[in-house]
Amino acid sequence: MSEDTLIIYEEETRQIETLLSKMLKGAEAKCALLVDKDGHLISRQGFTQSLDTTALAALLAGSFASTKEIARLVGEDEFSVLFHQGKKDHIHMSLVGDRSILVVVFDDRTTIGMVRLYAKEVAVELAKVFDQIRENAKKEGGKSGISDDFASMAQDRLDDIFQD
């Protein structure tokens, strides 16, 4: 499982945010989320105040995962792009590297073509950032988790919250 390790430093975080921001401006989209395939939100940019990004990330990852199975059934590895069209807002999802999903929410102020174009460009850049992250992780080889006191404090908090 160690090859699944993903460690992102602040430089990479900034790079990711800059790339997402640039893509948003170029494509004139509303917001962009970077979600990993497990459903965790990695980064977000744009107008996301009104969105429940936690739930959105989980559902989008689930949606992407289900299409992967569909792809497998029709003989594809996976579908790299997914598009949901609504009346006003639309969602474009594309694969970044092999473990992340770029989600762009946009409306009729821009076009699907523009979003695709910019998403494709930025996906290449983001994939490079993730490659860099992976290389750094390999070089590091260090492992750390959460501290002992974190676990014990969490346990105390749980006792307070979860009371019948």
Added chain:
Amino acid sequence: MVSINYSAREVCCKIVYYGPGLSGKTTNLQYVHSKVPGNTRGDLISLATEADRTLYFDFLPINIGTINGFAAKFQLYTVPGQVYYNATRKLVLRGVDGVVFVADSQPDKMDENIESLINLEENLREYGYDIDNMPLVIQYNKRDLPGVMPVADLDARLNPKGRHTFEASATVGNGVFDTLKLIIKLVLDKAKSGGTTSSTRPSLETNPVAHKPQPVAAVAEETPIQAVASPQPPSPPPSAPTAQANESAATDASQQPSFDEPLLGGPANASAPPMPQAEAPQTMPSQATPVADSSDYRPYPGDRKKYPESPTPAAIETPQSHPVTESPSMERPVPESDMDQIESSRPSMAPPLKRRKTEKKRGFFKRLFGIK
């Protein structure tokens, strides 16, 4: 995988409730959702059929608040229990940190329990997880029903390896929180086994390729951890979902200004008009119009957006039109207040220009025909 996000200062774990159909997985989540304070949990999202059978998964995010500067978040998932939903059930297991196996205590459900347990082991193996190393709690549910199997028999059939078990009755909530607390404890115990998260990076280097960073976040032996590092000081401990909302609002608020910046590159930037151009409509009205157009919406090649009707010369002339031509914000291309100003300026500004044009034309014809 346990996700430690140093940028957002949060630790996130994924816990999956597994088990045969109708064993009470969704009921567990519903009970947690109903009893946990509103500021601690998010919405319960249920992808279910019309008959309330889970089709894909149920999802309940829980935020127990800030601990050591980190918001501790847990994402609770359930899987569809029916045998024929195995494909979707497997998908939910991706990146799991801990599993609660909800078994039905009724004797006639024993075969289904065993089948589901074997299926769990198989699906975990497909992701490369070993069920023996996975935090697992077995919950014997429906203990309130008459004629249920004794716990000793259940243990003999379902728990030969002596994993943690709880008796529960999810509809009334018996054992639900005990199960959840224990699985969270097991998950955190496993995550902490790798070391500490206290190290921070001494300095930021501009060249990410060249630097040899010290780990700011890393991963436990068995559990892959995804971490987004940022040595910023911990945000003041907000309380739970409100905290999440605040955090997202703060993040977004800090991002908003970027939308007001001019565009980077592209044809839009190239055509961004300096104001003097827009102020020369009298000498070159035919050129001023397209320039003002392009500045309004930062178009790109093949742009099909709805431009305003070709702006009146008055709008181009007036200084009030500046915000319109400068505003790159897609959300608010023209502030309403500015629009009002422009609108109100039209009647007063248009006549003089019209008059000037008419006089110019009249002068031309007078000269042409020698009229005095």
